[in-house]
Amino acid sequence: MHVDTARELKAALSRRLSQAPPGAVVASDAPGSWSGVALGLAPVGPQQVHLAVRVLAEADAAQVLDALDDAARAEVDVRVIGPVRPLRSPTPGQLQQRTRPLVPGLSVAHPDVTAGTLGGFVRRTGTDGLLVLSNNHVLAASDAATEGDPVLQPGPADGGTAADRIGTLTAFERFVATGNLVDAAVAALDDGVDADPAGYPGGPLLDRVVPADEVDPDETVEKVGRTTGHTTGRITAVEVDGVGVQYDEGTVFTFDDQIEVEGLSGSFSEGGDSGSVIWRSSDRAPVGLLFAGSSTGGSAGGGVTFANPLATVLQVLGLTFVAGA
Incomplete structure (x- = not known):
């Protein structure tokens, strides 16, 4: 629809949402006085847009669409986006604390190492579940460790002890004098240790790694x-x-x-x-x-x-x- 028409539709729907009694417009329990619906314009061509409707839950979308005629429904872009929260970055102090579920960026280390960083999570053929990814010199003590050694979160420099074990060293690439390509190691998580692979600042990364x-x-x-x-x-x-x-x-x-x-x-x-x-x-x-x-x-x-x-x-x-x- 033309951008001006969309703005009129947006204004009319906004008025309806603001005037309706609590609970009469949307199905979800939106926080505070918010209706649970956000409205905007989604460009689709020169001076042509769709009405962008963003809602907390699928049931909300159905109730909003019920308020539109068939012609208007064909011109809307509805997305269920769930709760919206500030995208705060963790502070170093937070990253150095014991944290469960595990997220990327946390302090982690072999018991004989001070502390490094939990980079992210991977899978490996022949090993069940998620594995923690970091460096050899963080998880494997620069080749001094043995597969099966414990891994702590936080690392010892941040107060980590045996009680903070999250898993065991599973694999690492050993160093050679020259021509190394990686400083890398992985650790398999213990049963009951939860992880959030998507917990980077700003949300998940792409699953396609750059060649x-x-x-x-x-x-x-x-x-x-x-x-x-x-x-x-x-x-x-x-x-x-x-x-x-x-x-x-x-x-x-x-x-x-x-x-x-x-x-x-x-x-x-x-x-x-x-x-x-x-x-x-x-x-x-x-x-x-x-x-x-x-x-x-x-x-x-x-x-x-x-x-x-x-x-x-x-x-x-x-x-x-x-x-x-």
Whole structure:
């Protein structure tokens, strides 16, 4: 319908909703004085729109549509969107606490490690249920651990003890002196430990992981990590070879085909953010698994961050990313 006609219909329906007694218009229990219905315009062509109707529940949609004639019903875009809440990002303090169900960004670690970040959730052929994804140096203590070792949430640096066990180390890619592609490990969740794979700031990520050869420089990206929380950055280099990473014990391992990220203002990550999943801001497609960084050298200050292409991590460990949508 023409945009002016849609505005008239929107105004008329808004009046009806505002004048009706409580409970007479919608079926759901909307909070406060809200009717439970939001109305807008959804463009479909030049000066042509549909009336956008957003409701809490399916029953609400039926009652709103009953108020329209057949011609108007053909010109509406109705969607059941459920409860609407502020999309707040968790603070570092919240991410460092014991949290159930588990969500991406939380403090997590092997008992012999200080703390890193729970990046997200995956599945692996031959292993039942969800697995936690993070780094080798977070979940497997830089090759020092044994499969079957416990994993804690929060990590020991944040007060985690044996009582905070969430699962067991299931698989990790061991380091070699040169030519490493990933710093990655997974842990199977214990029975009764619930998880919300969609619990990223802003909602679930796409289930399609960006292929390693399709990661483009200059893309804006985001992550949520145990130390710095939800941050935004920009990919400044791809296919970076020879990245030397000095681990706690002083050993340097080099990595090839890595992604470099800089924060848009200050640091994109700091110590303890290792294991975070990085996603593109444009479409929320997962891109990388954060594993290391520097404190200097970034054009915006705060150094640079390095990440394994997430597609490579999944291929090496035989994983499937779980978006949670």
